[in-house]
Amino acid sequence: MTDRDLIQSSITVKDLFGGKNALEIYRKMVLVREFEDRVHASFQAGLIQGSTHLCQGQEAVVVGAVAALNADDYLTYTYRGHGTCLARGMSAEAAFAEIFGRKTGVSGGLGGSMHLTDMDLGLLGSFAIVGAGIPVAVGAGISAQARKEGQVAMTFFGDGATNIGAFHESMNLAAAWQLPVIFICENNLYGEYSPILTTTPLEDLVVRSDAYAMDGYMIDGNDVNTVYETVKNCVDKARDKGGPAFIECKTYRQCGHSRSDPAKYRPEGELEQWLQKDPIEMFRKKIIDEQLASAGDMDEIRDEVKDEIEKAATGAADAPWPENTDLTKYTYVIRD
Amino acid sequence: MTDRDLIQSSITVKDLFGGKNALEIYRKMVLVREFEDRVHASFQAGLIQGSTHLCQGQEAVVVGAVAALNADDYLTYTYRGHGTCLARGMSAEAAFAEIFGRKTGVSGGLGGSMHLTDMDLGLLGSFAIVGAGIPVAVGAGISAQARKEGQVAMTFFGDGATNIGAFHESMNLAAAWQLPVIFICENNLYGEYSPILTTTPLEDLVVRSDAYAMDGYMIDGNDVNTVYETVKNCVDKARDKGGPAFIECKTYRQCGHSRSDPAKYRPEGELEQWLQKDPIEMFRKKIIDEQLASAGDMDEIRDEVKDEIEKAATGAADAPWPENTDLTKYTYVIRD
Amino acid sequence: MQTMTYREAIVAAQRDALSRNPDIIIMGEDIGAAGSPFKTTQGLFEEFGGDRVRDTPISENAFVGAALGMAITGYRPIVELMFSDFMGVCFDQIVNNIAKHRFMCGGSVEVPLVIRAMGGGGVRFGAQHSQTGETWLFPFPGLKVYCSATPSDAFHMLRSAVADKNPVVVLEHKGLMASSGEVDVNADSDSHVTGPEILREGEHVTIVASLGMVNRCLEAAEKLNEEGISAEVINIRVLRPLNTGPILESMKKTGSILVVEENHQCGGWGAEVISQMIAEGFDYIETPPRRVTLPDWPMPYSPPLEDAAIPSVDKVVETVRDMV
């Protein structure tokens, strides 16, 4: 049965990552934060139309979970998936360009903010329909199981998504077939503007894994140590034919749901409380406390990242629009 | 949390039903059995084309559960729902006529074996798509809650149906809104030709109610006492704003899945074992043991039912076909 | 007569319905205190309370199916689907259950429910959030399908839908939310759903359009007028049950017909309209009927590509020029 206590890792950063990797983890988290901040600014500035869904505050989940994967593993994620893509190594400039609708975007501008993909990185798809990417990850898990090379598939989704049929059917199928699929539930307490308890009869979604006799863990999703440690254990087990796992990461969406949502529906003080547990600040503090690096070292990393983001965003903004041509060949594979 | 032990009632038939009602319960169970046997025979005889899905062996579930309802309650059920309809009081002749495709059928022959309904009895619908009737019951539960007259909605579905999205979404919605909906899962161990464990990672589906913080019970579904007692308690609670409940009834489909399926996929001896626990025989024995009636009394009831079925089936077979006319008015309500 | 936006008209029709009929319950995602992402239920939660304006979980299949259950047990639900594309996750309930329930019950039950679905492109939401939903529903008897092109439509068609004893899907267009127009709230709503409305009279060509295409066709007609081409513009309004009578009359007059729809050509209602014109007005057709539709690929995200995909005023003008 599922462990229903909130898991918090007690391993040191050093033991878990080693010094150098720890800074790389830190860099990735900052990269995600800076990227999302820039997307927000670009939206406000009119450089992006349509919608964006950002993940500031959830960096420990995406960076920690992705760090547990190998290069040949698979991922599916959502409209709120920029962070997953960057953590996995997607080019920030190509990501910006996609979000800006440019020809140099990861999908040549055909996809957009909700659809960043890069097959070479195993970034199989970002799905804009709630829950729709989960079965796709299950399929990747079937491939992994059939190929017998120890690959795993990981799928990211929100708390609200656990109320949709696709989640349920996918959990059941993965468990019934003992597929190497890692279900990462980013429980950021809200689905759009609705607090979880207005739509869901329980707050600790880990309970749901019992319904499939699946391993389940509820973890501090703002602590990248905890995320990495838990996910790594599950991934290793899955690689070794140990079947799927469900990991509920308690976290918080520091921004609004989408576009320029000011998130006025949040109770007073809630954001401030969660800002105290900001995943990047928490990790930074641990690194300093463990004397793996100085504040100055990390400021330097942040400044580098800021530069990188500035360059990437500017480059993307300068990129050309896609040509207005016949798009049939992007719709169908045309025979030679 | 859900009670995970198999519940078996210890109340006597007399205390639970009283003598007269017990015989009525017995009569209903025999009625369902005889009806289904006759449908089967009619299919074999070519009087029915298409398909039929029968419920011999599951009579204690449908009769016991329906007995716990009031006249103004609502029900949804499945293609395997003849028993539910008869238990609720649908005319056997009109049911036969529908299955035979006749004008005098409950739906004038438009519905068929998989679609017996009678709005006057709260028999809202028999759904041929697995799981599709469950949300409809949730809707009836919303009406019941809004009307505030203590009505409940009950929905019947199989073990296999708990793997489809509609089940999950409905359980969640009913729990989130604390609707008066009673979920009756007829776990007959098979979905079509597949034993439950080939498609589902656990056998005791009651566990699934925890995923919605919903009351859950796992009961001996072949013991009509147990079914009635458990369901009645849940119904009473739901009427009293106590919210929904999930009841897993362990039972067995004595026949094949549909049509003339010989059910060869069953392990040897399994059917025989379950025939030992035949719900009608078990109840009959209890009645005799408690001296509420004699074997002769009950034979008499059975003979009466047989006559009734004979008459109903013959009447239905003699009924005219529907006229071949414009069916628009059955498709749309046409304005006057 | 009042001037209001399309969005306001949607709110007004629901307010009107909630006030008149205590059996009406609205359900959808974030439609309560949040007033819905497109602000189409704004103020209703405050006015009518959480029992009648209900926030649902992200479980479209359950709450659309629940709407059927409510409709056949005495209530009248109005369900909001934030994007028409989400009909995919509840399609079974819409087309197999809701559309067929009355029929399968031998006509013994009425299914008075409304699904409002907001669709359409032009707002940079990408391939999974830009479909109008018209072609999805067009094949299914048992459903009524309305398309609101103006604030007046948005108000009256929704109000008529709510009063209907049949299941009605009202398709609305995201791109029209901020558009404004005159609404006579005292007019007879039912007259809006009898069929196509002639929005502009003309002599040389009949243009039939729906949803976001209607305004573009009116604009095109204006331009064509400057060139001496007189176009009659018809807002089709109701896809099911389809009444092509007024279109036929128009075509008999103009001898030529152009359909403009924000759908792919295959499965579009334009083919049906043209086929009916051919069947019933063969002798009146002077030039081959034409269609302007989406190209045969999903909606691209990039603004210039999306703009190029959606039938434009210019494309309509050119096509008409080519016809007459």
Add this chain to the structure above:
Amino acid sequence: MQTMTYREAIVAAQRDALSRNPDIIIMGEDIGAAGSPFKTTQGLFEEFGGDRVRDTPISENAFVGAALGMAITGYRPIVELMFSDFMGVCFDQIVNNIAKHRFMCGGSVEVPLVIRAMGGGGVRFGAQHSQTGETWLFPFPGLKVYCSATPSDAFHMLRSAVADKNPVVVLEHKGLMASSGEVDVNADSDSHVTGPEILREGEHVTIVASLGMVNRCLEAAEKLNEEGISAEVINIRVLRPLNTGPILESMKKTGSILVVEENHQCGGWGAEVISQMIAEGFDYIETPPRRVTLPDWPMPYSPPLEDAAIPSVDKVVETVRDMV
């Protein structure tokens, strides 16, 4: 040449695929040891084992979505949907994910998967188990949609679908399962999916049909022949991408066209075919094109009503008589 039933052809095509390509995996409900309810996978489980012929839970949305995941990670799934009507519960995956994934990825991925769906009426399964599914899929670019009308189609179209790099939905008809015909298993499968096939040549009228309607039209042509009316009968075979070229050629010859489909008129592919004929062959049309379709109500269960609803040989004969 071998004689086999439609059902056997389906099994044979899958056996062929499984033998040739180790990346092919079949999934569906009760398709393993049970051989599928319509016996369309019989013997495959025994021959290829449970890893390649997989029984699924009743979770169409999950396993159809999983097929997409498999296709983009190196495997080639063939999914069986026992009844086409069940596309309702996995429609989102089919039309929003599978159809659009390649496009949303900027063309950087191939999606080689096959969905086999068995549909159609005439077998007394009622309103929720009798739809062909043609109109459901017709609107969606990104999908290929095949309709098998003969054992040869069933074999070759499925085999070609399996070899395709695009997602293909192969629609099969329950009523044809036991029908038999010649299959040249060594023929080129791809030639079966280039477009319509002329099954009978004629001079006076072109009849276009799909699935279960094809045989009825051939029978009607036979009857008409006795009356001196010569009908050309075309099996449309591929709805997407639609290639009406051979139909146009035929119509240029006969000057008149009748479409027969087991779908409702609204949303049917017949309207598209007619619209294309009008657009491209306007000057060749001598009589207004006609359609014989289902009436505009769900499929009734009662045998005489179901028989009356489905286009019959007599109805086709009468309609042609009326045209020429």
